[in-house]
Amino acid sequence: MVPPSPNVSSNERDLALVERIQSGDTEAFETMVLEYQPLVTGLLHRFASRKADLEDLVQEAFLRIWKGIPGWKPERPFEHWLKRVTVRTGLDHCRRQKRSPLNRTLDAGTGSDPLDEIPSASAASDEQARQSLEEAQYLLSLLPSDDRALMT
Numbered sequence: 001m002v003p004p005s006p007n008v009s010s011n012e013r014d015l016a017l018v019e020r021i022q023s024g025d026t027e028a029f030e031t032m033v034l035e036y037q038p039l040v041t042g043l044l045h046r047f048a049s050r051k052a053d054l055e056d057l058v059q060e061a062f063l064r065i066w067k068g069i070p071g072w073k074p075e076r077p078f079e080h081w082l083k084r085v086t087v088r089t090g091l092d093h094c095r096r097q098k099r100s101p102l103n104r105t106l107d108a109g110t111g112s113d114p115l116d117e118i119p120s121a122s123a124a125s126d127e128q129a130r131q132s133l134e135e136a137q138y139l140l141s142l143l144p145s146d147d148r149a150l151m152t
Contacts, residue, residue, distance in 0.1 A: 018069060
């Protein structure tokens with residue numbers, strides 16, 4: 001792996017890397033995976049409830065990136081395209097699992113939200129917090145599922 005030159009912008013570095021990948025250079029793809037794996041993993045973390053699912057999603061995202069890279073247009077920033085492919089991979093996973101990315105925090109065993117167990121200062125603030133939560137959940141429910149996923 002060649003270290004990036006300090007005088008080259010990330011867009012120029014990405015363009016050169018993608019051009020090498022498009023020409024069939026698997027080492028360039030490996031370099032891209034190593035560079036972007038933390039970003040891809042971070043984006044997909046909200047879509048996976050288990051570590052094994054997250055690892056599968058990361059692998060699936062990079063497979064989609066590999067297959068889609070011939071169609072990437074240099075007029076668009078590579079990182080934005082990569083993020084879009086990654087988020088769509090996560091959303092597709094949620095659709096296959098018939099669940100919303102908003103439900104990720106629910107405890108699978110009890111169906112309760114771990115944040116519900118945090119004690120509050122007073123009953124009045126409990127009621128106000130409950131009303132605020134209901135209002136926020138209602139407003140989120142009005143959004144399309146893709147937009148809701150971006151808000152969480």
